[in-house]
Amino acid sequence: MTTPILEMKNIIKEFPGVKALNNVSFQVAEGEIHCLVGENGAGKSTLMKVLSGVYPHGSYSGNILFGGKVQEFRSISDSEKAGIAIIYQELALVPEMTVYENIFLGHEIKSGFTINWNETVKRAREMLKKVRLDVNPEEKIKDLGVGKQQLVEIAKALSKDVKLLILDEPTSALNEDDCENLLNLLRDLKKHGVTCILISHKLKEVIRIADSVTVLRDGQTICTLSAQKGEVSEGALIKHMVGREIDNIYPRRSNKNFGEVTLEVKNLSAYDPSIGRNILKDVSFHVRKGEIVGFAGLMGSGRTELAHSIFGNPDGYHINGEMFVRGNRENFSHPQDAIRMGVAYVTEDRKGNGLILIQDVKQNITLANLREIARRGVVNNNDEVKVGNEYKGSLNIKTPSIEQRVANLSGGNQQKVSLGKWLFVKPEVLILDEPTRGIDVGAKYEIYTIMNRLVEQGMSIIMISSELPEILGMSDRVYIVSGGRITGEMPIEEATQEKIMQKATN
Amino acid sequence: MTFFKDLQKLLGQNIREYGMYIALFVIMAIFTVTTNGIFISSRNISNLINQTGYIAVLAVGMTLVIVIRHIDLSVGFLSGFLGALAAIAMADPKVISGGLHLPVWVVIPLVLALGILAGVITAFLVANLGIPAFVATLAGWLGYRGALQLVTAGTGTIIIADETFNALSNAFIPDIPNLDFLPGKHKLTLILGFIAIVLLVISQIRDRKTKQAYNFEILPADMFILKLVFMSALLAGITWIMAGYNGLSWTVVIVLTVVGIYDFITSQTVLGRHIYALGGNPEAAQLSGVSIKKITYIVFGSMGMLSALSGILYASRFKSATTTAGQLFELDAIAAAFIGGVSPAGGIGKVVGSLIGALVMGSLSSGMNLMGIDISIQYIVKAAVLAIAVIFDVATRNRGK
Numbered sequence: 064m065t066t067p068i069l070e071m072k073n074i075i076k077e078f079p080g081v082k083a084l085n086n087v088s089f090q091v092a093e094g095e096i097h098c099l100v101g102e103n104g105a106g107k108s109t110l111m112k113v114l115s116g117v118y119p120h121g122s123y124s125g126n127i128l129f130g131g132k133v134q135e136f137r138s139i140s141d142s143e144k145a146g147i148a149i150i151y152q153e154l155a156l157v158p159e160m161t162v163y164e165n166i167f168l169g170h171e172i173k174s175g176f177t178i179n180w181n182e183t184v185k186r187a188r189e190m191l192k193k194v195r196l197d198v199n200p201e202e203k204i205k206d207l208g209v210g211k212q213q214l215v216e217i218a219k220a221l222s223k224d225v226k227l228l229i230l231d232e233p234t235s236a237l238n239e240d241d242c243e244n245l246l247n248l249l250r251d252l253k254k255h256g257v258t259c260i261l262i263s264h265k266l267k268e269v270i271r272i273a274d275s276v277t278v279l280r281d282g283q284t285i286c287t288l289s290a291q292k293g294e295v296s297e298g299a300l301i302k303h304m305v306g307r308e309i310d311n312i313y314p315r316r317s318n319k320n321f322g323e324v325t326l327e328v329k330n331l332s333a334y335d336p337s338i339g340r341n342i343l344k345d346v347s348f349h350v351r352k353g354e355i356v357g358f359a360g361l362m363g364s365g366r367t368e369l370a371h372s373i374f375g376n377p378d379g380y381h382i383n384g385e386m387f388v389r390g391n392r393e394n395f396s397h398p399q400d401a402i403r404m405g406v407a408y409v410t411e412d413r414k415g416n417g418l419i420l421i422q423d424v425k426q427n428i429t430l431a432n433l434r435e436i437a438r439r440g441v442v443n444n445n446d447e448v449k450v451g452n453e454y455k456g457s458l459n460i461k462t463p464s465i466e467q468r469v470a471n472l473s474g475g476n477q478q479k480v481s482l483g484k485w486l487f488v489k490p491e492v493l494i495l496d497e498p499t500r501g502i503d504v505g506a507k508y509e510i511y512t513i514m515n516r517l518v519e520q521g522m523s524i525i526m527i528s529s530e531l532p533e534i535l536g537m538s539d540r541v542y543i544v545s546g547g548r549i550t551g552e553m554p555i556e557e558a559t560q561e562k563i564m565q566k567a568t569n
Numbered sequence: 570m571t572f573f574k575d576l577q578k579l580l581g582q583n584i585r586e587y588g589m590y591i592a593l594f595v596i597m598a599i600f601t602v603t604t605n606g607i608f609i610s611s612r613n614i615s616n617l618i619n620q621t622g623y624i625a626v627l628a629v630g631m632t633l634v635i636v637i638r639h640i641d642l643s644v645g646f647l648s649g650f651l652g653a654l655a656a657i658a659m660a661d662p663k664v665i666s667g668g669l670h671l672p673v674w675v676v677i678p679l680v681l682a683l684g685i686l687a688g689v690i691t692a693f694l695v696a697n698l699g700i701p702a703f704v705a706t707l708a709g710w711l712g713y714r715g716a717l718q719l720v721t722a723g724t725g726t727i728i729i730a731d732e733t734f735n736a737l738s739n740a741f742i743p744d745i746p747n748l749d750f751l752p753g754k755h756k757l758t759l760i761l762g763f764i765a766i767v768l769l770v771i772s773q774i775r776d777r778k779t780k781q782a783y784n785f786e787i788l789p790a791d792m793f794i795l796k797l798v799f800m801s802a803l804l805a806g807i808t809w810i811m812a813g814y815n816g817l818s819w820t821v822v823i824v825l826t827v828v829g830i831y832d833f834i835t836s837q838t839v840l841g842r843h844i845y846a847l848g849g850n851p852e853a854a855q856l857s858g859v860s861i862k863k864i865t866y867i868v869f870g871s872m873g874m875l876s877a878l879s880g881i882l883y884a885s886r887f888k889s890a891t892t893t894a895g896q897l898f899e900l901d902a903i904a905a906a907f908i909g910g911v912s913p914a915g916g917i918g919k920v921v922g923s924l925i926g927a928l929v930m931g932s933l934s935s936g937m938n939l940m941g942i943d944i945s946i947q948y949i950v951k952a953a954v955l956a957i958a959v960i961f962d963v964a965t966r967n968r969g970k
Contacts (some may be wrong), residue, residue, distance in 0.1 A: 376857050399858035410854065416852035421916050422845070430846050431857040433839045440838045445783050484857070 618715020649895025762808025
């Protein structure tokens, strides 16, 4: 093993009431790709925030050695100066600015007091070439796809002479091609001497790219595995992450009894006036009682737009077509109509439009069905606490109390709160949009188990997912969406990854 | 000593909530010392509340507007304009041209309805046409200013003769005659204060019992008793001071009623929850079945109604409608809301807090006037208090619950 570029020793970081990091030690060798894995709430993000100075020196105990020197970062700009760059899950680009403006935002190239734009554009071109991104630097960020935006972020980091690049879940929002592209780029950067820490939940990707892997669990370092010694395998990772072995990621469902059709959509088309084009064309599908129907497709294929169109059309699309709930023709003009008819929608983006982060667990759970715990418009606060505790128990939400703000929970637990909120509506049709995005294996398994329990009780589930193994593992029937159309439908017995990908890309 | 530990924990967890009460208490204590007790005299406190009333009701409405991530700059001149309309509607046509000589019991509901209408117009611009509230209400600020000058152009200041109307901000609730205990004290005020304390104690004990029945966490018994004693003592003290002058003024009754109703709506009802959900995350709220349009209409409608009430109180206070009535009220109301802990980012803030905020501002004016401090210094002191309040708010945002 070569010399470590980074050593974090005995890091302890406490928040009121919790020890987020309990004596974590972590070593990264120069020039390697080091993956950091662990369940949500294991402390990965906290550790990286300690490293990058988001939590300043003094707010934690322990030592950080970087490049052989003891470092005491007081802010992100301190760690950047030392050569550490961190790219978060949520991209930090300004959509209305151009690619080159974004790359040099915060460290503009100046001649005298003014910005030297010519030099900026030239240097931006070089950086884009380095990350092998073929776009015009004058384009605005908002006109690029997520995958390209990610590369712009990396170009921005490289422009700062980065020695250690940290990527937090970089591929969770990317499609297969973009993922592949990104992994290749990381290998390339490694050749040029950039050390890389990658936080990821996608174990397959970790296995393919990592030189070594450190597993965190409950704020402690469990082990560091080396790829060279052949220690990195999916089984080993899962075992260390959850502390037990999971034989099957997708729990089996015993009885499959499909009943009547609960939701049927016929020839649905939608036009989005804000972007001026048709986003859904002639979509027809149905879902039955006790059935999980998977909606596969690439990012941007129109699946979320489809869910929004069914669920009361909050975005103001112009919609044509028919929808039937339990055989009755319905026309939802607002999400509250959909909720009243027993349709629920767990959104894809739990922080953006799923939860109210500044409110507590119980308030989030009861929000969509306050009438259930209210009499003549007055909320019964005690009933609310009861409901909150019920769902905390039945969904195994890990929180010190239901009066905790949702912002303080980990991703998996936020997702459970989101699920709890919609289960409290007591729906017959549950639409789940990327139900396990960005959450760990253990929490995924729990959510799958809950889904199975729900359909066994007679609910219908529509599951939108970009992860093909999840589609294949959980659905009873699959629809494939591409370009706003349904391009295929197949029972699960006939579905394979290849067949789905072929229809999803045509 | 578990007692002090518990006390420390109680204060620590609720510092945000208790902070402004403590601040108000400290400010009042300082002025009491610097004015040799004149500040805390019954007469001065009574005046202070009557002068704060018309800002307090605006601050209550503004709280909700800011909670749903908007702002309303038009409320000051709207209140001035509606106050002038009230004066004209009651005026004798022989004295004021256009006067309608309407009875006060017709005029007040009419003006309140006009206020709601004005609020609905703002809501239409904001919710239906998507105009930012800052711009829409800036237009209102200009428009109502013009309207106020227009209706008072011919006459200038309009004197209000109606006794009932003028009583709203100047008179006190009647006393029970022929009771000869405690001479010089307003007996009905004392009785009402006593009833309020009894109701407070009963409701707190009942609340504690239901919580126990549900097996929820409750305060330790000694902390609970301490809290009850403190709150009762506070109420008793205020009652005693009020009873020493002319008793409860009608303004106090009106403001407390408004705050009571709004506090109940915001904290206990589905509507209140929907307002805070919308402020916390509009998209999530909409997808949870909250109608953004409906809430926007209700909040701006209520703001308009409270602007009208503010205009009525102000006109009543000065027994007249003037050409500049309402000027800068909007900024006083916004400042009161921020001092009271409303978050500019939306979703957080209580109406009771805004009332305290208005009282803080009112106390500063009253206390510094008594001390004879120049108006220029007064503004600078108020600026500092506003800044400190917001700094305190930001610093304690992530503490406690």
